[in-house]
Amino acid sequence: MMLQGGIILFVSFAYIGILFAIAHYSDKRADAGRSVISNPYIYSLSLAVYCTAWTFYGSVGHAASTGIGFLPIYLGPTLMAALWYLVMRKIIRISKLHHITSIADFISSRYGKSSSLAGLVTIIAVVGIIPYISLQLEAVSTSFAVMWEHSEIAATVPRNNMTIFSDTAFYVALLLAMFAIIFGTRHLDTTERHEGLVAAIGFESIVKLLAFLVVGFYITYGIFNGFGDIFTRASQVPELQTLFTMENAGTYTDWTWLMFLSMMAIMFLPRQFQMTVVENVNEKHLDKAIWMLPLYLLLINIFVLPIALGGRLLFPSGVVDADTFVLTIPISQGQEELALLVFLGGLSAATGMVIVATVSLSTMVSNELIMPALLHFGPLRLSKSRDLGGVLLTIRRSTIIIVLLLGYVYFRATGTSYTLVSIGLISFAAVAQFAPSIFGGIYWKTGNHLGAITGLSAGFVMWTYTLFLPSLAESGYLSPSFIASGPFGIELLKPYALLGLSGLNPITHSLFWSMLVNVGGYMILSLVGRQTIIEHSQAAQFVDIYKQAEDNDIRLWRSTSSVPVIRSILEQFLSPARVDEALNQYAQKRNLDWSKDDVADTELINYAERLLAGSVGSASARVLIASAVKEEPVSMDEMMYMLDETSKVIAYSRELEQKSRELELATSELRAANEQLKQVDRLKDDFISTVTHELRTPLTSIRAFSEILYDNPDLDSAQRSKFMNIILKENERLTRLINNVLDLSKIESGKMEWHLTTLDLKEVIEESVATVEQLIKEENITLDLDLSEPTSLTVSDRDRITQVLLNLLSNAIKFCDRENGKITVRLGEVDEQLSVSVLDNGPGIKLENQELIFDKFRQVGDTLTDKPQGTGLGLPICRQIITHFGGDLWVESRPGNGSKFIFTLPVVAPNEDGSDNEPDYTPPIFANGQTQKEQG
């Protein structure tokens, strides 16, 4: 059965009808606030607009002659997607905040909202994309022809013989233009998003993927016997076996450059920018797209090699254009329905690209090229006429038609002298020119307007010279000698071997030179030149986008206008209802009342500019606003003043920070001191209560016995003298206690009077021992004095040291063994330290008590059974005295083996002695009475 032309046309229109229905439905849903495209899957599918007729037909054609040479175009985007998480996310964030409507808007906005830069980018994009659009036209019209003529010969019909009106490509161009107009320019919107368009593109992505998988599956498993079968058969044909290796896939250098090229293309092709950035609903959708887009690319490429090799096996070499294998193989097998499905897949791929590309180009041309031109030079001075929105839409619609017709003209001009892939690569190389300005723009604050304009122009000129012009020359529109021997026969200027650089394919060659001058121009002039104030502000906002909150528009202008003026400007582009809504929202947020407040301040003007930017692009919006608003750029003096103020504020806040840190520190110190004070206070309370308690005990007994004596005058004399004795003893104890407390408080408060003299400790010990000799004898204690070692002198208070010695000795006597008491007193000298030890053979002191006994009122022992035998202040006082003189007092003891109290005193050099004057040595005493311990 032959496929009738009518059927093909009917199916095509039916398919486009379905797309309309989908688009219409999702637009309706969007208006109702229930978006169908607001999910990561549709978003990812819409990004697959990357796969055009080039992928659908061209990849097979390319693979048929290069093996895996077609792959870099898909590997590049796969790798780039990994970087999207950083790069694309940033671009999306910036674009949302600045209401970016296109890639031209993005670049111009970054470099100071410059109209000239926006215009340049637009021109590059249009000229660069025209070959790409012609590629789609060619593919669609070829596929029409193949289906129509039903023969392989159709692919090679000499187009130059046709008139325009008998050429299907012309009608295809018109049809696509119509489609793009209906979808892309229905109305003006402040966000410039097209829900219906995105939904339709998502659907097309499904259709083209399914169609390709079905035909691939049919060829691989229907005609052949699976992958292995095709490749094994191909391996028997030497000519095809070369496709198994990198032999025909181009050099490794070309391979790498192609990958780089496609990395740039997936980001900066106007249609990719439109889909990824402008149509993005939610930044989070990017996460899924990062792996889903590469997966899509992988799937649509799985059957490319089997189809290519299958086609080469099925058709004699050179008869059928390999670009049409997908279509011609099913037809040759009589599978017309399958061929129709493939045709629809190809149509999807081509229409998707053309629609999105023309819509994004028309936005750029109208916003960045024509509007600014009209606003600047227009005899109309548009600001006077009403309803500029209508004008804008007309401009866009005309642009779509013009761009498609230009594509058609290029298609007619170059004819079929190029394969699909090589045409597409010319476009890729053009949009790669945007890369330096954009990457520099979002990561390098120094990049300036001059650099961007220079880099872009130089790169574009280089691209035109090394790729675009030669493509026209090869088609006979320029002399072929232009390529062969350079212009005017200058060999060094040959477009494919500039300065004699050869060995690269034309694409790589062009890419190298254009990138060299582009990056070079951009960087050098950015480093040399200066930024204007607005450039500086935009640069900071773009690069530091993550540091900014919304609505944080730094503006270095003071501008004033009236609300009615602002309203009238807005109403030229937006419907009055929309303007009302926007202004009311603004008023509500800031508690304004438009009936009273009609002065438009800088903030409102910025708001209006951003609203407008969504419709006409930032460059046009700026021109429009500037025409109506009195803007005075801030003068240099004021600027310096502001800067100065700012830096003062910064310095002040630093100072504040510093102060508050110091304050915190002081607070914590105070808190610690307070704690200490509380502790001391508690100690003092304890001390007083202990002292009073200690005083009360002897007082009570004195009083008790005095009462007995008083009440019983007839007591016998033995009893009486016994009681009197007790009263006397208790009195002595009381006196001792009071003396001790006084001593202690004197020492602690530093009011103790010290009478310093040079001492020979030997003498002091002998004196002290003599004092207690009687007591020792009474207790039957053996005293062993070891004073044989010759020792140096020390400077100290003789009475105090005697007090210490007596205290230690009386302790020793008290705790000595009752039966065979033995006390050893020894004097020695080690390392400039005199040491005196008093050893008894009493019960000893447990390790955990060895420090406690130096606490006030701590008496070790069973306090319930043993009567306290001292005041509990002796040892604390001794330690205070010894440490006062720079020595140390401690105890060494093991329970059952007696205790050994040792104190040390520093030696005084002999030439300083012999004087009763107070020596230079002043022991360190703290105000709170605690004496610093020195190591002995």
Added chain:
Amino acid sequence: MNRFVIRGQRLIAIFFIGCLLFNYPLLSLFSTTGMLWGIPILYIYAFTSWLIIIVLMFIAIKLRH
């Protein structure tokens, strides 16, 4: 912000792994006429590496820490 940074760094690493896998000289190692299961080794290498890169990206995005 921390998760954002570490995820970004993982994806950068995947980018570099991919650059290595798909370029000279690793690529040239597989440029032979040999076949495995009836499929040229270069094709198997290219497509499996591709799939691995995609799986790695999927994991990097999914990982919550």
